[in-house]
Amino acid sequence: MGDQATAETDRNFMLRLRSREQKLLKKIEDAIERIDNGLFGICDDCGLEIDIRRLEARPVTTLCIECKIQQEDEERLREP
Ligand SMILES: [Zn+2]
Numbered sequence: 001m002g003d004q005a006t007a008e009t010d011r012n013f014m015l016r017l018r019s020r021e022q023k024l025l026k027k028i029e030d031a032i033e034r035i036d037n038g039l040f041g042i043c044d045d046c047g048l049e050i051d052i053r054r055l056e057a058r059p060v061t062t063l064c065i066e067c068k069i070q071q072e073d074e075e076r077l078r079e080p
Contacts, residue, residue: 027060034062043067 034040041050043064050064063071 024060030062031060045071 031040034042041052041055042048043050044062045067046064048064050061054061054065061068
């Protein structure tokens, strides 16, 4: 029984990891596409250049820090 539970936990863990990595992979592919289109480093929302330090820390980001903060604020407001 113990082994079975462990195997199930491992499986769930692997599935979560897989799903997370897949999302990251998609973001990286999107980032490469933006590089090809010359849109890399441009905020999706306001169209301004994203701070280079932010891009260095999170190359897959599509929002400048101001828009990101705004988005997070809106998400927080939507939660009950
Ligand atoms: Zn922005």
